[in-house]
Amino acid sequence: MTINISRRGKQSILHIFLFILVILNIFPIFWMISSAFKLPNELFTRDIYLIPHVPTLDNFRTVIEEYDLLNWFYNSIVTTLGIAVTQIIVSMLAAFALTYYKTRFNAFIFYMLIATMVIPFQVTMIPNYILTSRMGILNTPAAVIIPNIANASTFFFIRQHVSGIPKAFFEAAEVEGANSFWIFRKVVFRICQGAILSMFILCLIDGWNQYFWPLLVLSSSEHQTLTIGLQQFLDHETGNRWGPFMATATLASLPMMIIYGFIQKNIIDAFVGSGIKG
Amino acid sequence: MVVKVENRSIYARRAQRRKTTMFFIYLLPALVTFILYKFWPILYSLILSFFKWNFVGSMKWNGLNNFVEMMGREAFQKATVNTFLYMIGLFPFFMVLPLLFALMLSNIRSSRFQNFYKALLFLPSILAFSIICLVWMWMFNPQFGVLNNILELFGHEGFAWLSDKKTAMFSIILVSGWKHIGTNMILFIAGLLCINKEYIEAATIEGANGWQVFWKIKWPLLWPTTIYILITSVIFAAERAFTPINILTSGGPSDATTNLSHIIYVFAFEYFNIGLASSTAIFTSIFFLIITASLIKIAGGLWHYDD
Structure with a gap:
């Protein structure tokens, strides 16, 4: 029993650790996609908008x-x-x-x-x-x-x-x-x-x-x-x-x-x- | 009788000659492109390194002066030192962390989760380095970048990541490391899979703990992977780091982040000093050759021809 529990505990610690690593790892990619849909006021700010509050396609239009x-x-x-x-x-x-x-x-x-x-x-x-x-x-x-x-x-x-x-x-x-x-x-x-x-x-x-x-x-x-x-x-x-x-x-x-x-x-x-x- | 034998040998020789001709016909495209774009350039670079030239105008014999000038340039000295600094700085990201992640991943029981983590950790490897560098450049922005914004939450005023001598090289290493952790992790996972489970079981039965199993069994058996990654990190430090350096800092501030490949680019395409650039290129390839050859020698040969 004790072995079982400690094993499961080890597994969940590993999962938590890897989950955090994955989040850190894909953050720049997430940030790139999220920023693509942001208006200038959400881009050039000291606040952090993880997801744009007012999503926009303006940037894509400008590029094209x-x-x-x-x-x-x-x-x-x-x-x-x-x-x-x-x-x-x-x-x-x-x-x-x-x-x-x-x-x-x-x-x-x-x-x-x-x-x-x-x-x-x-x-x-x-x-x-x-x-x-x-x-x-x-x-x-x-x-x-x-x-x-x-x-x-x-x-x-x-x-x-x-x-x-x-x-x-x-x-x-x-x-x-x-x-x-x-x-x-x-x-x-x-x-x-x-x-x-x-x-x-x-x-x-x-x-x-x-x-x-x-x-x-x-x-x-x-x-x-x-x-x-x-x-x-x-x-x-x-x-x-x-x-x-x-x-x-x-x-x-x-x-x-x-x-x-x-x-x-x-x-x-x-x-x-x-x-x-x- | 004698005539017959001679005839046969003539036929055999003809057949062999025809075989050799076909052999070279199939090889022709490869030989032409490899000679034109790989071998001839080495020779040509060597020739150029003895001349003074600016792409246009006539070439002037310059003897060994290009090499002398190269040695005296502060930018070159910094580039050489920095190439070593990159190698050292990249070590944790190219070796330690990928190995750690690989060990953690291989201990995950559920194969579905294992594949999920693996796929997402590997994701940066397939994206364009140049694009990724620009995304990080925005994240490094001292005024609006997300890194400083996060630091501000903790009451830290943040850094001028790319324009401060103290953090510029670290920033480049961070981006390069982030891009390669997944790639090298995958190689270590493959290496770990190749290890015969019986060794580990035998050791565990003998009473070895996880730490001992790693240092005495896994680590020595991962040696080929390690050497391979060491070679790629040398190549990266001297050559491929060009992309993040050119995009993020252009080698600055005051050559603090330049490396050998970047300085060659600057000599050739900014100063148009082809002689100086070529002599630096020759130096770089010798530098390269010595390090990779000794690493391969340590590894006992990575490639061998077998029939």
């Missing part, structure tokens, strides 16, 4: 009327999908080559690609900026997408799954007279569907949240992505426009939060499987 919000959304979607799709296809092709063909270059190329994981972004930043500007694609989605194709962690994750495919599958397909591209499309893609989907979601999150590189290559407002466009609400001369900012931040976070709401278990598992991305 005065800023390139729709462009930002469009650009974010294009660059995010572009990054996810190209990264995965290029990684799949490379992983397939390394698994299906045995040459004396295999190990060397594998290590060569993986080694890029430890190259800091700052070293590649200036040369990549120069290259991108020489290619004449500054201020286009391609400027964000192309330098992002080379991603060692995506490659590593995909390769781990592709190399796990039993050789018998390849042999069976060969006996049937299948060529390598058929095997790539029908065998590798189908078997690795789950892994591809996990990686695709991680790439989406990573692409949607990119900040440093787009900041360098997207300077004109209409071509910017959401994360970069949001900087426009900060203005040291006229003062920061926090209301419209919170509205945009809420809208920008919504897609990922919705995806997370539906498949949070898969996302968490994918994070664990690949380490941290982004």
Whole structure:
């Protein structure tokens, strides 16, 4: 009996503790959403309004009327999908080559690609900026997408799954007279569907949240992505426009939060499987 | 007979050659992009670090002067020291708290509650860091920010969080830590799940208490996760902290919060001193390489090629 009670006591202490932690943890997100619906008099005050007493959509209206919000959304979607799709296809092709063909270059190329994981972004930043500007694609989605194709962690994750495919599958397909591209499309893609989907979601999150590189290559407002466009609400001369900012931040976070709401278990598992991305 | 054997070997060699060709065709997109955007930039950065250049105009040979100038710059010295300070400051948020949360979560009996807490604690990890930083910036606002408003309830006058030298770095660490607690917690939970329950049961039967079980069994077996997180925290301190630094303080007040990645950005895109920026970038990557290589060595290798 006593053991039972003390166990239950321990459990409730844990629950209380974790509950407080969860509240603290999501408070900034809650505050962002709550502030998006506040009028200036509830925003710029020393009183704390947890929930707006007079909820308003004014901030959302301001954003849509005065800023390139729709462009930002469009650009974010294009660059995010572009990054996810190209990264995965290029990684799949490379992983397939390394698994299906045995040459004396295999190990060397594998290590060569993986080694890029430890190259800091700052070293590649200036040369990549120069290259991108020489290619004449500054201020286009391609400027964000192309330098992002080379991603060692995506490659590593995909390769781990592709190399796990039993050789018998390849042999069976060969006996049937299948060529390598058929095997790539029908065998590798189908078997690795789950892994591809996990990686695709991680790439989406990573692409949607990119900040440093787009900041360098997207300077004109209409071509910017959401994360970069949001900087426009900060203005040291006229003062920061926090209301419209919170509205945009809420809208920008919504897609990922919705995806997370539906498949949070898969996302968490994918994070664990690949380490941290982004 | 001899002719036949030769023929066969020619066929075999041809087949192998064709295989190698196909191998490289499939690898081509990866090789081109990795070489163009990862390997060539290293070489190019190295070349640039010996020249004086401002993006336009002609490049002038500058020998090792960029490195000499870099060493002499106060901003660089501060950035290097700060990178270490970030590593130390982030330790509780990257290691201690996530591990503590992971241990607490794994002790929750009801799996429904466990998943509920886990999902909400992980939530910040999927949001854009840049957006989150701006939300915190508003919370840090000395006049109307919610943090000072809460402090006021307790009769404290509050802080000038981001513009005061004493609190600016702490504020950045707080935001970065908050963003990563959930991520690292998830990794520790995964690590804990991998531990064979029999070890723990055996130890408990032998009379070990919870504290001993943790230090003697769980902690050593979590070593790979720990090393992985240590590496990411080094990467964070030197590189990814750019986002909160650039948004929250721009490295100020008077370079108190700058780090290596931010100072490279400032040298390149604010001073347009490409030589100086490149030499700092080279320094950063060597710095990086030494620390990660030694950590990986301690861990006994994280990646290995196997057929």
